[in-house]
Amino acid sequence: MTAPVAEKPLFHVPSTAHVTAGLHHLGEAERAELVERIKRLLRERDAVLVAHYYVDDSLQRLADETGGCVADSLEMARFGKDHPASTLVVAGVRFMGETAKILSPEKRVLMPTLEAECSLDLGCPADEFAKFRAQHPDHTVVVYSNTSVDVKAQADYVVTSSIAVPLVEHLRDQGKKILWAPDKHLGDYIRRTTGADMVLWDGSCVVHDEFRSWALEDLRSRHPDAAVLVHPESPREVIHQADVVGSTSQLIAAVKDRDEPEFIVATDKGIFYKMREAAPDKTLIEAPTGGESATCTSCAHCPWMAMNDLVSLANTLEDTAEPATNKIFIDEDARLKALTATQRMLDFAAEHRKATAGDA
Template sequence: MSDIKDHLAAYHPPTISIPPHPQWPELTPEDERAMKARITTLLKEQNGVLVAHYYTDARLQDLAEETGGCVADSLEMARFGSEHPADTLVVAGVRFMGETAKILSNEKRVLMPDLNATCSLDENCPIEDFARFCDSYPEHTVVVYANTSAEVKARSDWVVTSGIALPIVKHLAAQGNKIIWAPDRYLGSYVQRETGADMVLWPGSCIVHEEFRSIALQRLRRLHPEAAILVHPESPEAVIAQADVVGSTTALIKAAATLPNDTLIVATDKRIFNKMRQLAPGKRLLEAPTEGEGATCLSCARCPWMGMNSLQSLLAVLETGANEIQVSAELAARARIPIQRMLDFARQLTAH
């Protein structure tokens, strides 16, 4: 066992290269309208539906809703796609989201605007290393975040989102389960603090959320003492400690709409502001700071891979049929089991 603990202590997630954004020409308003009309036509012709994450470009979010698709978090995107009668799902997000959609709808064609759009959490948890680590703790229940590959999901007992991680881990801990958590160490630490569960944490992180700086956040709040601070739990502990609301993307959007504060400081990808402005018009939205001691500004509150989704790349994939997500039926069947456990738990939770 000590060898495995030493392995984890010595493990350094692979270096992640931040991709350059595809250089698409700027669109005139006329070009944008024409492109949206063409995309809408192609979606109809291919019996397709567009699902977009809250962190994608506002134009993609708006188009998804205008064409009968949805804007949501990663799991709701996949669930919406599985329940929709469309034959083709077009997933505007990052690769693990396309894979999750394919896992839940293996018979459907799943396309993505850019297959190079990945996720630092996914990249930080390669299946070979993670499987070896899990094998060393056979008595532990393996709980993985949705931001993981299909292979990692298939190796897990439970898949969770940030919105349901707390009640699931609390439930498992109450049953006496010890837990392996992967891949986000900040979210895992938050869940551990809140539930008191016995957890071993994989050392991954999100390059967007780990950039938020607590001292700079304190300074910003002093400038806006009336503001509420909304923080995604993938953020560092010192940032979470200052939050008025800690929660998933969906929870933060709901908080923006329901809190009485006219000013909100938000610690997550700033593209979430598009949905927040729709549901909380007139409120002042401020980005939580990513500058200060230790800052590298790898993201500046914007996921670079989410930024690879654009109207141009969306149109291209619909015209060519390229960028299809492939997950074998066998792998999808294994990965679906822990996802289904979460979905069943969520239904029971709602029923009570």
């Protein structure tokens, strides 16, 4: 049952061309000089770079080379919390910077640009979500990590896609009814997998919502030996064709561990960098979206993730103003509430790992 309380919020989706306009004109020597400057600035600012799997290859490579981290949003935040650096530079989208600040309030959290948003976050405003919650007061509130700190502050649990199914199973076994937000496709997948009693917020990711089942069927017919890897933010008809449904880290592991020589991948194509690193002998094929033309909203790459580049990263690190232009600020009361919901998930995940290790 999908039961939004208002019309779906409208927001502007930027063009991916916004991105690399500043990088394409750089020669190899200029690019190499820019990378060295960023490395020097990271050392001088006592900063560590944490990057999401979906940002540009150059940023993922730079994070690896400088002792940073390339991961999903929660692991990025956990890495930043445990790292001794006093400044965290988060290459991703705004909610990821906020998540880092939730777990590391004492640290300075910067981003290459604060304009990098997320359609799931933008599509679930905190005030409208509060009205939705009020309609279902007897439900346990579980929200996806792709939400603002103000939405997380209203939740009982914050989850990532890798832990959402077992956590909802746990709540189902306790007789709980679930209010889920914001991704309706992920929520539908969890509900079908667990059989839990769930109401879903009407949100979707501009990347994963673009994958087309009919086009995937055609692509599979031309690559019959390929395994299909799908992120559960994708539409149900796409998920039904998957050999593996999982989070970003789970899909990377599947490419490494499975025997198929080819993989059709239905998630943001930024993940290909780590997939190729994990399995350089495998062939990776982009799952088809709405089209490789002006009619395609995302073409399998988040336009906000694409706003992160070497130039914007260097500019952020060069900025000595206080407060810095691209510094993350969050309300302390909201942070503490969001931390409680996030910590519940972390505690559950730790117990779940112990239990599943014991079963192995």
